[in-house]
Amino acid sequence: MKTLYYYLLGAVLLTLMVLIVPDSSYADHEISVGLFTEHYESDRKDYNEDNEFIQYTYRKDNDYAYSVSTFVNSHFERSYAVGVGHEWDETIGVYLAAIHGYENHLKTHYEGVIFIPVFYVKTYGFKHTVMGPVYNLSYTFKF
Secondary structure, eight states: OHHHHHHHHHHHHHHHHHHHSOOOSOEEEEEEEEEEEEEOSOSOOOOOOOOOOEEEEEEETTOEEEEEEEEEOTTSOEEEEEEEEEEETTTEEEEEEEEESOTTTSOOOGGGEEEEEEEEEEETTEEEEEETTEEEEEEEEEO
16 A cells, blocks of 8 residues: 555656646657666675666656656565656756665665666667666657
């Protein structure tokens, strides 16, 4: 029940963020699906590399991006995230993500949420993402 609560909360927050952004003639929607994840932090061999990642991103012409996503985290547990960030020339971006799903593995903040900075580069539809010691490759569909 808690997981559903956070997922719905994320959807509500994303909706509010989109409504706050001024109207414009240009809006961009993306769906990203994960291909694989690589961990660089240690010799540990049992991290999840098949993330089942899916992300929806909404962006207005002011280059601010708002996203919601779900994925299977490094510890084989379903996680949910919301993020807000900035993108330049539709290729390079940074955002701050609030993620729920690591409470048994990392020091978390309020109600098991962690905050993590994310950096990405997009090339030919592929999104290369770095989150600390984790690299994620996904493919992005724009509509």
